Amino acid sequence: MDAKILEASQKHPKPDLNFQYGTAGFRMKANLLDSVVFRVGLVAALRSRKLGGQTIGVMITASHNPPEDNGVKLVDPMGEMLEQAWEVYSTELANAKTEDVPEVYHKLEKSLKIDPKTPARVIYARDTRPSGPALVRSLVDALEAVGAEYTDYKLLTTPQLHYLTRCTNTEGTPQSYGEVSEKGYYKKLGAAFARAMKGKKARGPVIVDCANGVGGPKLAELLKYLPPASEGLEIKIVNDDVLKSEILNSDCGADYVKTKQRAPPSSKAGPNERCCSLDGDADRIIYYFNDPTHGFRLLDGDRIASLSASFIGDLVREAGLAEDLKIGVVQTAYANGASTKYVEKTLKIPVVFTPTGVKWLHHAATKFDVGVYFEANGHGTIVFSDQALKAFNTTDPQSPAQKNALETLRALTELINQTVGDALSDMLLVETILAHKSWTPKEWDSTYTDLPNRLVRVEVPDRSIFKTTDAERKLSAPEGVQAQIDALMAKFKDGRAFARPSGTEDALRVYAEAATRSEADDLATKVSDLCK
Ligand code: NG1
Ligand code: ZN
Known part of the structure; x- marks a missing residue:
């Protein structure tokens, strides 16, 4: 050999x-x-x-x-x-x-x-x-x-490969995750979506920007397995040209929308129209819409997490399982402070923090019976413990409402790709929840108000001198820098900022949020200057 x-x-x-x-x-x-x-x-x-x-x-x-x-x-x-x-x-x-x-x-x-x-x-x-x-x-x-x-x-999309890996290894066992084929993936999602929707109708179409990546043709394929548009949800696909490779992720896609905080320039969506963007391998998704009075509104990973946690939390209560099952949300330092507050104070669901990178979030989520994890950039999913799956499948309902909740929960466990964040599966999840609540994006947006924030990429001579602690929310080196950041934060209302070395690029990332846009920008600039 x-x-x-x-x-x-x-x-x-x-x-x-x-x-x-x-x-x-x-x-x-x-x-x-x-x-x-x-x-x-x-x-x-x-x-x-x-x-x-x-x-x-x-x-x-x-x-x-x-x-x-x-x-x-x-x-x-x-x-x-x-x-x-x-x-x-x-x-x-x-x-x-x-x-x-x-x-x-x-x-x-x-x-x-x-x-x-x-x-x-x-x-x-x-x-x-x-x-x-x-x-x-x-x-x-x-x-x-x-x-x-x-x-x-x-x-394939990245999450499709994750799905197939699990299916291959569980084929023929009681833990079988689905048919071992790309078609099996569409069949599973399509059937689960129909069951989860329960005949509810979405309020208007959703426009999906596929970043000119693999998500485009795969979503087109998935559509063949979904109920007809007239019966539930109309999906309009845009930016699905995979032949011109130079336009992949260019002026479109989830990363563009999240970092620029604006719709792709090519977007023709009208006021209040529900839009979402996938990234180049379809494992991230970001929602947004144009509000006639407030302009562009972003509904990011934090929003998807809080929406899902709230919906599933309600279902678990209706199913009579609130005492038995622990629900939690996992976030990173990039989660908007307003989302954390909303989940903890309004939804009364615990939030735990991990360093950036889905492997950390995923691991922390498995500690809950229903673990909801999303990075603010739209990468995330929900994982269910064996105990949760067992409870959804074996609880004997005592009322039609309880039966209904259990059925929806079972459908959600099939709809959600529990292996990894999956933009197509996450999109169907969001659509299901909005349809059940009969919400437009405006109602979703009004659940809480994001703190204005700014993410800056700072070029530094050597990013390896920056060491972090406390789920990357604080710098332990170089010495003294964190104290200066703390002092700056204290000067801003609702001020929060941190710096950490990127794990994927040769740069430092600085994030800041504060009560107003100009203060968030100011805080981000000051922290960046301090790290240079
Ligand atoms: P880094 O480059 O470590 O910040 C970025 C994203 C992560 C994660 C990874 C992997 C931000 C601020 N960071 O990590 O959330 O998705 O890429 O793709 O979005
Ligand atoms: Zn991706």
């Missing part, structure tokens, strides 16, 4: 760079990724063998980043993000010299007590980037060099 690995490795030589498996796997300019993807293939095979031949997923995508970027990340058997320790092994293998790859591979195999005779099984997919097919070939070279079995799912 050594000779094979070496020969294959030499076809994918490593450039003189240092790579790191970060929050989103490896991500960079696509032309630098060849050796990285090859080595990720080797790690996928090792991981699968370590787990007794369970299937590992590999997704090739750079999400909301520009078309010339790409990235690769690994998916664990139940559809979760790769286990922490293995990020380190991936980084080690990615940084081995080209000719040392067989040695490092075997060293890992040995130290992790992996039996090379155990089968290795890998499934993979990619988004619509033009660099995808060549990177897939690098991946396959690795899988063949180490004798792994593999299935190519071609173009």
Whole structure:
């Protein structure tokens, strides 16, 4: 096998760079990724063998980043993000010299007590980037060099690959997560949506901006499995051109809308029309609308979290399960302070904070029976404990209202992609809730008022000197900086600010919120200046 690995490795030589498996796997300019993807293939095979031949997923995508970027990340058997320790092994293998790859591979195999005779099984997919097919070939070279079995799912959204990974590993067991096919995904979502809607009608259509990414064709496919528009929900797809690769995520998509706090310039939506934007691999979603009096209104991940927690909380109460099941919301420091206050004080649901990155949020959410987690940027989902699933499925209803609530809860557990944040599934969830409440986006928006906020990307000579603590809300280094930030915050009404090094870009991020727009901007500028 050594000779094979070496020969294959030499076809994918490593450039003189240092790579790191970060929050989103490896991500960079696509032309630098060849050796990285090859080595990720080797790690996928090792991981699968370590787990007794369970299937590992590999997704090739750079999400909301520009078309010339790409990235690769690994998916664990139940559809979760790769286990922490293995990020380190991936980084080690990615940084081995080209000719040392067989040695490092075997060293890992040995130290992790992996039996090379155990089968290795890998499934993979990619988004619509033009660099995808060549990177897939690098991946396959690795899988063949180490004798792994593999299935190519071609173009998929990231959450679809997570779904398929879990389905593959649970097929034929009582934990089966669904049919092991792309079609199975649409069938599951379509059927669950029809059940969750219970004949309710959405108030007007929803306009979906697909960022000119893989979400466009996949949503078009999903529509075939949803009830006809006349019966429930009309979905209008825009920005779904995946042939012109240069327009991917360009002036559209969830990241654009969230960071610019405005609709894509191409938007033709009228006043009060419900709009949403997906990102390039359809794992994030942001809602928004144009209010005739207040202008552009953003309904971000915090809003989706509070809307879902409120709706599911009500259903759990109606189902008579409020005493038995613990509901919680997980946020990061980027959550708007007003959303935290609303969830804690008005909904009376506990909120816990984790560092940025969905793997942390997901983990914290599993500590609840119903764990709702969303990053403000629209990446998130809801996870249900075994106890919650059991209660929804076995509680004997004593009234029609209780029966109704239990039915809706069961449908929601099927509709929600519990493996990872999924823009298509999250969209159907939001639409279901709005239809049940008979709400327009205006009513949703009026549940609380966001504090004006500003997110700034600050270029610093060395971001590694910035160390954080308290779920990234405070700086522990460089010494003295946090005290200065604290002093600044105290001068602003409702002032809150923090700085942290980005896990995906070579920059520091500064976030600030305050009672007014000008104060939020001012606080953000002052904190940025202090960190430079
Ligand atoms: P970094 O670059 O670490 O701030 C960004 C997002 C995260 C997360 C990751 C992974 C913000 C402020 N940060 O992380 O929320 O989604 O990318 O894609 O949006
Ligand atoms: Zn994404």
